[in-house]
Amino acid sequence: MSEVLVVVDHVDGAIRKPTLELLTLARRMGSASAVFIGPADAAAGAAEKLAAHGAEKVYTVDDAPLRGYLVVPKVEVLQHLVEKTSPAAVLLVSGSEGKEIAARLSIRTGSGLITDAVDLDADGTTTQSVFAGSFTVKAKVTTGTPIITVKPNSAPVEETAGAGIVEPVSVAISEGAKAAMVVASQPRKASGRPELTEAAIVVSGGRGTGGDFAPVEALADSLGAAVGASRAAVDSGWMPHSFQVGQTGKTVSPQLYVANGISGAIQHRAGMQTSKTIVAVNKDPEAPIFELVDFGVVGDLHTVLPKVTEEVTTR
Ligand code: FAD
Numbered sequence: 001m002s003e004v005l006v007v008v009d010h011v012d013g014a015i016r017k018p019t020l021e022l023l024t025l026a027r028r029m030g031s032a033s034a035v036f037i038g039p040a041d042a043a044a045g046a047a048e049k050l051a052a053h054g055a056e057k058v059y060t061v062d063d064a065p066l067r068g069y070l071v072v073p074k075v076e077v078l079q080h081l082v083e084k085t086s087p088a089a090v091l092l093v094s095g096s097e098g099k100e101i102a103a104r105l106s107i108r109t110g111s112g113l114i115t116d117a118v119d120l121d122a123d124g125t126t127t128q129s130v131f132a133g134s135f136t137v138k139a140k141v142t143t144g145t146p147i148i149t150v151k152p153n154s155a156p157v158e159e160t161a162g163a164g165i166v167e168p169v170s171v172a173i174s175e176g177a178k179a180a181m182v183v184a185s186q187p188r189k190a191s192g193r194p195e196l197t198e199a200a201i202v203v204s205g206g207r208g209t210g211g212d213f214a215p216v217e218a219l220a221d222s223l224g225a226a227v228g229a230s231r232a233a234v235d236s237g238w239m240p241h242s243f244q245v246g247q248t249g250k251t252v253s254p255q256l257y258v259a260n261g262i263s264g265a266i267q268h269r270a271g272m273q274t275s276k277t278i279v280a281v282n283k284d285p286e287a288p289i290f291e292l293v294d295f296g297v298v299g300d301l302h303t304v305l306p307k308v309t310e311e312v313t314t315r
Pocket residue numbers: 205206207208209229230231232233244245246247248249250260261262263264265266267268271281282283284287299300301302
């Protein structure tokens with residue numbers, strides 16, 4: 001069975017959930033092989049987790065010589081692995097780094113590239129949801145090694161034992177790959193909340209907050225949820241773009257999505273409509289979001305949310 005390479009997305013060795021989703025998809029096409037480019041002391045723990053989610057092989061690459069550079073050294077590592085293993089596909093998480101690596105890798109290997117897939121069949125056919133979910137496109141790479149980026153929350157996480165054979169890989173990085181390096185970076189302030197695309201509960205706010213996100217954040221914290229925002233809230237400068245849910249923001253698919261003061265424009269729905277249970281609080285009973293919800297509350301969010309938060313907190 002051909003290998004399918006899964007590029008591991010992690011933070012200091014802690015594997016992020018979308019990688020485990022990629023392993024589920026990889027196993028449909030062949031034998032899942034994870035590529036962990038990260039700190040050497042985190043490799044064993046990472047390999048164990050990857051094996052517990054079906055990785056038959058884990059290529060580990062110590063990232064110490066790569067640190068401080070942009071993505072090109074990682075591309076060279078992956079190019080080496082593609083040439084060595086001739087995989088059936090390479091899967092990456094659709095994020096800014098995943099997409100940049102995918103684009104560069106496809107050029108270096110002369111391969112076709114598909115971005116933002118939301119599903120993958122055993123024969124390599126991908127599904128993409130385009131124009132805010134108005135159209136579904138089925139596409140397949142016909143040249144080279146299929147390089148595919150997959151949106152988070154597109155597949156279930158499956159716990160299934162794989163052999164998890166660890167194979168350390170060492171690749172000599174070219175001088176050209178070191179042409180750009182990071183000269184300064186500022187770590188993101190830890191919010192203590194779950195990552196938006198991985199959270200089981202997301203509480204979002206829109207223009208209806210009037211810029212006061214305190215009730216939204218208080219409810220989110222009482223539920224252990226992530227905070228999201230509509231583009232109107234982001235464009236108004238009330239929340240950073242990393243909080244935006246929708247067509248030009250993040251796609252979320254939590255167990256519970258609570259939309260507060262959000263009208264339910266198609267571009268917002270594109271990022272949250274696959275949530276398992278949707279609740280909306282909106283003062284306009286005609287708001288389009290109510291067409292989509294499992295539970296709706298017609299009311300002012302500044303009145304409703306503090307009551308819900310109090311109820312949750314006292315339970
Ligand atoms: P509005 O549409 O203004 O709705 C505010 C809602 O709040 C109303 O329904 C109102 O009744 C309610 N409200 C007001 N006050 C209160 C209150 N006190 N209590 C309760 N309810 C109240 N949008 C996204 O969200 N994500 C995207 O990724 C995105 N991408 C886009 C891409 C393109 C190419 C384009 C053209 C648009 C995109 N948009 C996106 C914008 C989208 O079309 C909408 O403009 C946006 O989602 C509206 O945000 P909103 O619902 O917060 O604001």
